[in-house]
Amino acid sequence: MRILVTGACGFIGSHLVEKLVKQNYNVKAFTFYNARGSNGWLDNVDKKIINDLEIVSGDVRDQEFVLNNSKKIDIVFHLAALIGIPYSYHASKSYIDTNINGTYNILNAAKINNISKTIITSTSEVYGTAQTVPITEKHRLNAQSPYAASKIGADQLAISFNRSFGLPVTIIRPFNTFGPRQSARAIIPSIITQINNNKNLIKVGNLNPTRDFTYVEDTANAYLTTIKNKNISGETINLGNNFEVSIKNILKILKEDFGYKFDVVIDKNRVRAKNSEVNRLFASNSKAKKILKWKPEHGGLKGFKKGLEKTINWFSDPKNLKFYNSDIYSI
Numbered sequence: 001m002r003i004l005v006t007g008a009c010g011f012i013g014s015h016l017v018e019k020l021v022k023q024n025y026n027v028k029a030f031t032f033y034n035a036r037g038s039n040g041w042l043d044n045v046d047k048k049i050i051n052d053l054e055i056v057s058g059d060v061r062d063q064e065f066v067l068n069n070s071k072k073i074d075i076v077f078h079l080a081a082l083i084g085i086p087y088s089y090h091a092s093k094s095y096i097d098t099n100i101n102g103t104y105n106i107l108n109a110a111k112i113n114n115i116s117k118t119i120i121t122s123t124s125e126v127y128g129t130a131q132t133v134p135i136t137e138k139h140r141l142n143a144q145s146p147y148a149a150s151k152i153g154a155d156q157l158a159i160s161f162n163r164s165f166g167l168p169v170t171i172i173r174p175f176n177t178f179g180p181r182q183s184a185r186a187i188i189p190s191i192i193t194q195i196n197n198n199k200n201l202i203k204v205g206n207l208n209p210t211r212d213f214t215y216v217e218d219t220a221n222a223y224l225t226t227i228k229n230k231n232i233s234g235e236t237i238n239l240g241n242n243f244e245v246s247i248k249n250i251l252k253i254l255k256e257d258f259g260y261k262f263d264v265v266i267d268k269n270r271v272r273a274k275n276s277e278v279n280r281l282f283a284s285n286s287k288a289k290k291i292l293k294w295k296p297e298h299g300g301l302k303g304f305k306k307g308l309e310k311t312i313n314w315f316s317d318p319k320n321l322k323f324y325n326s327d328i329y330s331i
């Protein structure tokens, strides 16, 4: 079984690649080409794993490259995307190019190359602020940012390829994921790195929104469950914890459970425009439990704190932080 992972250089993709290789899958890792020869977070992965991989560097926007590199592949895990919401306000067209056209290239290549399973990665941002909770896969879609709109576009293309051409495609829809290697621009790493840099005053955006966080190992495990599953063609499946926590409460946990001392200041640059802020994300994971037989190991408040501890430990190890001082990870 040969598996292609796009976005292998990224946060979730690098964890997924590690797990696939450890389980002896034959993996082709698709990283984003750059002139420095960097493979992003794969550069942080054990060399033994890297030696067991084929790495190709390219761009998902390049149709020919995607087509050529998905020959003799059984499963595609498509994770490559532009993911930063703030950047999507300033460079919306890039999100259309990478997230929609890039996904089109993956789907079209899967169709031409007869790939037996294509897993497209969506996001909980496609739901916008929850209208009903917990959010099931039937919740209405409502883009509150160009990023969300681009992911809805990609998802709809995937569904249309399933309906029109019978392409065996599945949409995995993660809610917020956290853990080692996440961009320091994401909320949890942003707070931890500010604390680690001895900042007594932590800059944050809006304190009130709630999110449903999944620890990255759990997210990667869910992808693994799709490999042998024969009942997921045409399905959209949420990945979440079924546990919501506000940003305010994360700060409280860091003070009360981890003993950090700091004050908080609202940085208006980090506050989204009123109608763009997604105030509440709280996942139903019933479908993932039922169809994928997946259950997060870091579940509920206790599991969230366990994941937080692992994340803090990772971000506190100076050898990991050198990756954050370079321009490799700059979206």
Ligand SMILES: NC(=O)c1ccc[n+]([C@@H]2O[C@H](COP(=O)([O-])OP(=O)(O)OC[C@H]3O[C@@H](n4cnc5c(N)ncnc54)[C@H](O)[C@@H]3O)[C@@H](O)[C@H]2O)c1
Binding pocket: 006, 007, 008, 009, 010, 011, 012, 013, 031, 032, 033, 040, 058, 059, 060, 061, 078, 079, 080, 081, 082, 083, 098, 102, 121, 122, 123, 124, 173, 174, 175, 176, 177, 178, 183, 331
């Ligand atoms: N992190 C989260 O909380 C979260 C939540 C929901 C969904 N997702 C989705 O999961 C996927 C992975 O996200 P992540 O958090 O690991 O982000 P990430 O930015 O770490 O990974 C995305 C990777 O895609 C690569 N990429 C960007 N443009 C590319 C291009 N044109 N060609 C090839 N590669 C390109 C980037 O270099 C990066 O390594 C994305 O599709 C994202 O939308 C993430």
